[in-house]
Amino acid sequence: MNATDNEFYAEATSRNIGLVEESEQEILRNATVAIVGMGAAGGHHLLALARLGVGNFVIADPDTFDIVNLHRQAGAFCDTLGRNKAEVMAETVRRINPCANVRVFPVAIDESNIDEFLEGADIVVDGIEFFEIDVRRMVFAKAREKGLHAITAGPVGYGSSVQIFAPDGMSFDRYFGIRPGMTRAERLACFGVGLLPRMPKSKHMNAAKVDFERQKGPALISAIMICSGIMATEVMRVLLKREGLRAVPHSYYFDPYGKRYDRGFFRFGRTRLRDRLMRWLAFRIYPGLRRLHDAERARRSAAPPLPVALLSE
Numbered sequence: 001m002n003a004t005d006n007e008f009y010a011e012a013t014s015r016n017i018g019l020v021e022e023s024e025q026e027i028l029r030n031a032t033v034a035i036v037g038m039g040a041a042g043g044h045h046l047l048a049l050a051r052l053g054v055g056n057f058v059i060a061d062p063d064t065f066d067i068v069n070l071h072r073q074a075g076a077f078c079d080t081l082g083r084n085k086a087e088v089m090a091e092t093v094r095r096i097n098p099c100a101n102v103r104v105f106p107v108a109i110d111e112s113n114i115d116e117f118l119e120g121a122d123i124v125v126d127g128i129e130f131f132e133i134d135v136r137r138m139v140f141a142k143a144r145e146k147g148l149h150a151i152t153a154g155p156v157g158y159g160s161s162v163q164i165f166a167p168d169g170m171s172f173d174r175y176f177g178i179r180p181g182m183t184r185a186e187r188l189a190c191f192g193v194g195l196l197p198r199m200p201k202s203k204h205m206n207a208a209k210v211d212f213e214r215q216k217g218p219a220l221i222s223a224i225m226i227c228s229g230i231m232a233t234e235v236m237r238v239l240l241k242r243e244g245l246r247a248v249p250h251s252y253y254f255d256p257y258g259k260r261y262d263r264g265f266f267r268f269g270r271t272r273l274r275d276r277l278m279r280w281l282a283f284r285i286y287p288g289l290r291r292l293h294d295a296e297r298a299r300r301s302a303a304p305p306l307p308v309a310l311l312s313e
Contacts, residue, residue, distance in 0.1 A: 005099050008098075008099070009029060009053070009055075009097070009099065012053075012096075012097065013025055013029075013052075013053040016052070016053060020053075020236070020240075024240050025053055027239060027240055028052060028053045028054050028055070028236070028239060028240070029053055029054070029055040030055060030056070031054050031055065031056060031122045031123070031239045032056035032057065032058065032101075032120050032121050032122050033049055033054050033056070033057055033058075033121065033122065033123055033124075033125055033235060034057070034058040034059075034117060034118055034121035034123070034124045034125065035049075035057065035058070035059050035060075035124075035125040035127050036060050036061075036109050036117075036124070036125075036126065036127055036128050036135070036139050037060070037061055037126070037127030037128040037129065038059055038060070038061035038063075038075065038085040038086045038088075038089045038127060039061065039063065039069070039073055039085060039127065039129060040069075040072045040073050040127075040155070040219055040224050041126075041127050041153070041154050041155065041224055041227050041228065041231075042059075042061070042125070042126075042127015042128070043073050043074030043075050043085065043089050043127070044074045044224055044225060044227070044228035045125050045127055045153075045227070045228050045231050045232070046059060046074070046089055046092075046093060046127075047074050047089075047092065047093070047096070047228075048228040048229065048231070048232040049125075049232055049235060050093045050096045050097055050100060051096060052232055052235075052236060053097075054235075054239075055097070055099070055100055055101065056100070056101045056102075056120075057090075057093065057100065057101070057102045057103070058102075058103045058105070058117055058118070058119075058120070058121055059086050059089060059090065059102060059103070059104060059105065060086055060104075060105035060106075060107065060108075060109045060117060061084070061085040061086040061089075061105075061106070061127075062084075062106060062107050062108040063084070063085050064081075064082055064083055064084055064085065065077075065080050065081050065082065065083055065085055065088065066081060066082075067081065071221060072219055072220070072221040072224055073085075074089065074092070075088040075089045075092055084106040086104045086105060086106045087104055087106055090102040090104045105117055108135075109135065109138075109139065110135070110138070111138065114138065114139065114142050115142070118142060118143065118146055118148070121146075121148060122148070122239060123148055123149050123150070123151070123235055123238055123239060124139065124140075124143040124148050124149070124150040124151070125150075125151055125231060125235065126139070126140075126150065126151060126152035126153075126154070129215070130154065130188075130191075130192075130217065131188065131212070131215040133184065133187045133188050133191055134184070134187070136152075136172075136191070137172055137173060137178070137187075140152075140165055140171075140172035141171070141172065141173075143165070143167070144165065144167050144171060144172075146167075147167045148167055149164065149165065149166055149167065149238045149247075150164075150165045150172075151163070151164050151165070151231055151234050151235060151238075152165075153227040153228070153230050153231035153234070154195065154227055155219050155220065155223035155224050155226075155227055156195055156196060156223070156253065157204055157205055157223065157255065157257075157258075158204060158220065158222065158223055158255055158256065158257030158258065159223055159226060159253060159254045159255030159256060159257065159258070159260070160223060160226040160227040160230055160253070160254050161195040161196060161251070161252065161253045162227075162230050162231065162234065162251075162252045162253075162254075163175070163194075163195070163248050163250075163251055163252075164234055164238075164245065164246065164247040164248065164250075165247060165248055166245075166247040166248075169247045169248060169249075170247075170248050170249055170269060174269045175194060175248045175249060175266070175269045175270060176190045176191050176194040176269070176270055177190045177194065177269055177270040177271045177275060177276075177279075178190045178191075183292070183293045183296040183297060184292065184293075184296060185212070185283075185289050185290070185292040185293035185296065186279070186293060188212070188289065188292075189279040189282045189283065189289060190270065190279060192282060193270060193275055193278045193279050193282060194251070194270040194275070195251075195253070196251075196253055196262070197251045197252065197253055197262040197263055197264030198262050198264060199274075199278060204257070204258075205218060206218070207285045207286055210286055210288065211288055212286065212288035212289050212291070212292050213288055213291065213292065226254060226256065230252075230254065248266075249265055249266040249267055249268075249269060250263065250264070250265055251263065251264045251265075251266065
């Protein structure tokens with residue numbers, strides 16, 4: 001960095017000062033955040049952190065922007081349709097901070113490249129699509145192995161849930177109650193139920209519009225932007241080592257539409273009878289989830305599908 005770069009950065013982040021000290025802003029400038037997924041949540045997470053003054057990123061997404069992304073994804077514009085999401089978002093970050101260092105993986109993250117992806121990262125942020133449960137599990141397990149905090153903040157209805165995983169705390173699978181032998185549908189049900197500290201009071205979401213087979217569901221830009229504000233705050237807290245971090249088994253949900261702020265503490269993870277009942281209920285509400293479960297059980301046994309085993313320990 002030369003003197004001009006330093007002056008530019010100082011001026012660009014000057015309105016942070018007062019809530020962030022100058023020395024803390026330098027920590028953010030030198031930090032590296034790894035974000036998997038540059039779609040709805042991930043793209044907005046990236047821009048929030050870039051504007052916060054984080055200076056280094058590792059980002060990944062194999063997908064390209066499509067028309068259906070225009071209503072909620074940060075990099076989706078008519079002139080970016082058909083382009084790789086990670087490459088577009090890297091360009092967008094550099095339009096905010098020309099000195100930002102952005103490593104781009106325009107491919108899917110898997111066991112073959114996760115170590116390279118996380119090299120040099122200080123924290124991991126989840127921008128993975130809801131339905132990609134096993135990629136998410138792999139990323140969180142690898143972050144834990146490398147001693148990194150990992151944060152998931154995603155849209156649920158009109159609001160956002162948030163769970164922070166500390167490397168020395170409860171694991172992703174344990175918190176969400178995911179056990180060996182579960183079908184993918186059961187793992188998805190565990191994740192979905194575990195995002196909410198308590199049962200929703202109202203039914204704003206049309207369950208018929210959630211398609212588990214095609215991996216599509218409703219999401220609003222308002223909820224996604226709430227996610228990114230919460231996530232950026234927690235990333236700042238972790239990187240600056242500030243007080244107040246509440247990792248899992250703490251869980252939070254913010255819903256401005258329903259005027260709700262829910263929080264919970266689940267000492268043994270999401271394994272209580274109420275959690276198992278909520279997972280069972282998810283199979284009743286979302287027929288596609290049940291079909292996904294039945295198809296996998298049938299493939300496993302080459303026999304008629306077996307009952308959902310969500311109520312068993």
